[in-house]
Amino acid sequence: MRASQSNAGGPWLGYVEALAAATLWASSGIFAVHLFGMGVPPETLAVLRPLVGAILLLAVALIRGPKTLRIDITGLAILGIGGGVAIGVFQFAYQFSTDAVGVPTTVALLYLAPAIVVAVSGPLLKEWPTRTRLSLVGVTLAGVWLSVAGAEEVTATFGTAGLAWGVLAGVSYAMYTVFGRWATPRYGVLPTVVYSTLGACAMLIVTIPLAPGSHALPPTPAAWGLVILFGALTIALAQFLFFDALGRIEASRASLATAVEPAVAAVLSTLLLAQGLRPMGWIGVGLVVAGVAGVGVTARADPRT
Numbered sequence: 001m002r003a004s005q006s007n008a009g010g011p012w013l014g015y016v017e018a019l020a021a022a023t024l025w026a027s028s029g030i031f032a033v034h035l036f037g038m039g040v041p042p043e044t045l046a047v048l049r050p051l052v053g054a055i056l057l058l059a060v061a062l063i064r065g066p067k068t069l070r071i072d073i074t075g076l077a078i079l080g081i082g083g084g085v086a087i088g089v090f091q092f093a094y095q096f097s098t099d100a101v102g103v104p105t106t107v108a109l110l111y112l113a114p115a116i117v118v119a120v121s122g123p124l125l126k127e128w129p130t131r132t133r134l135s136l137v138g139v140t141l142a143g144v145w146l147s148v149a150g151a152e153e154v155t156a157t158f159g160t161a162g163l164a165w166g167v168l169a170g171v172s173y174a175m176y177t178v179f180g181r182w183a184t185p186r187y188g189v190l191p192t193v194v195y196s197t198l199g200a201c202a203m204l205i206v207t208i209p210l211a212p213g214s215h216a217l218p219p220t221p222a223a224w225g226l227v228i229l230f231g232a233l234t235i236a237l238a239q240f241l242f243f244d245a246l247g248r249i250e251a252s253r254a255s256l257a258t259a260v261e262p263a264v265a266a267v268l269s270t271l272l273l274a275q276g277l278r279p280m281g282w283i284g285v286g287l288v289v290a291g292v293a294g295v296g297v298t299a300r301a302d303p304r305t
Contacts, residue, residue, distance in 0.1 A: 014248025018257035019292070021242040024233050026264035029107070031230040032098050038223045042095035043215050047204045048227050050091050053235020054197040060236075061190050071191050079183060079192055084199020086176035087239075091200060092208070093172055097165035107262045109166025111144040116174035117255040125181060127250045132294075137252075140259045140291030146284025174255070180243045181251035189244045197239065256292060263288040 035045055061069050071079075097106040118137050122128040129137075176196070183192045209215060218224045245254050263285040 011249045011253075014245040014254065015257055017241040017245035018249070018254045019260055021238040021245065022258035022261040023264050024238040024241075025258070026261045026268060028094075028230075028234050029098060029265055030268055031226065031234070032095065035218075035223060035226055035230070036099060038226070039216065039219045040223055040227065041216055042099040043208050044217060045227070045230075046091050046095040047201070047208050048218075049095075049231045050087065050197055050204065050235050051201045052228050052231025053239065054194070054201050056232055056236040057190075057194045057197060057240065061194055064190070068188075068190050069194060071187050071195075075187050075191070076195060079187060079195035080199035080202075082199075083176065083179055083183065083192065083196025084201075084203050086172055086179050086200075087196055088200035088203035088207075090169060090172035090176060091204060093165050093169035097169050100165055106166050106169065107265065108144065109163070110169045110173055111141060111259055111262060112167065112170035113173040113177065114252070114255040114259055115141060116171060117177050118252045120174070120178060121181070121251045124178060125251060127181075127252060129252055133252060133256075136256060136291045136294045139287055139294070140256055143284045143287025143289075143291060144259055144262050146280055146287060177246070177255050178251050180246040181254070184243050184247035189240065189247055193239050193243045196243075197235065259288055260292050 032042075032045065036042065040048075094106065094110070097109070115137055118129045118133065179196075180192065183196075218227055242254070242258070245257075266285055
């Protein structure tokens with residue numbers, strides 16, 4: 001079943017939505033670091049963050065009317081299981097990678113995702129990248145790694161655990177980008193994001209208690225408030241924007257647009273955590289901006305978007 005998808009705004013709106021989602025996601029590392037310091041373990045955060053987001057998304061959908069979530073049983077299974085696994089694995093891997101080796105290493109490995117999306121979107125989605133797109137992937141990924149390596153007082157550490165969790169985060173991020181591009185035009189943005197996020201929550205609620213480590217709830221009202229804000233901004237709002245973007249533009253274009261996340265994160269770290277950038281880092285930010293801007297500029301010449 002293919003849901004009707006509004007074309008209002010066209011591909012340019014999708015591109016702006018992907019950039020906005022990435023900007024919100026850029027705050028994730030700062031939220032996570034502060035919450036870890038407040039006594040919230042990554043196991044708990046991996047469940048509570050998407051759970052808060054799912055509750056808010058479900059509330060919005062119900063306010064708009066239950067019919068906005070009405071799909072057939074096959075679609076429900078596809079979104080709940082397929083989308084749930086992709087998002088759930090990403091949430092799990094992202095939090096554990098951040099806890100094991102910190103934000104810089106996690107971001108560096110997470111942004112293997114655009115290269116993976118470009119590689120698989122041709123055979124899976126029939127969205128074959130142009131040579132220009134491939135060049136922009138190289139420019140953008142080089143910028144991501146330079147911006148990570150150029151952070152002052154922060155060292156990217158590639159231990160065995162960090163490498164494994166970080167690579168898994170990147171692969172699962174690519175998985176749910178490709179899945180969202182396939183599912184959103186068929187089922188609509190609200191059903192896709194709501195049922196996928198609920199499926200992720202169900203998977204995490206079952207699997208996280210089995211993982212070693214602590215499973216403590218946020219210890220203070222301030223910690224609870226920060227968790228709720230974290231879920232509202234980086235799950236409910238950001239994922240709605242990203243899935244809507246995937247209904248409008250190619251998966252590889254959306255994935256490359258989100259590569260502004262580490263550049264924005266570097267600026268936020270400079271402003272909020274006193275973790276500035278060395279010249280190499282600012283060169284990396286410039287390359288990321290150039291690559292992402294190139295994706296937008298070339299959209300006009302690409303008839304597929």
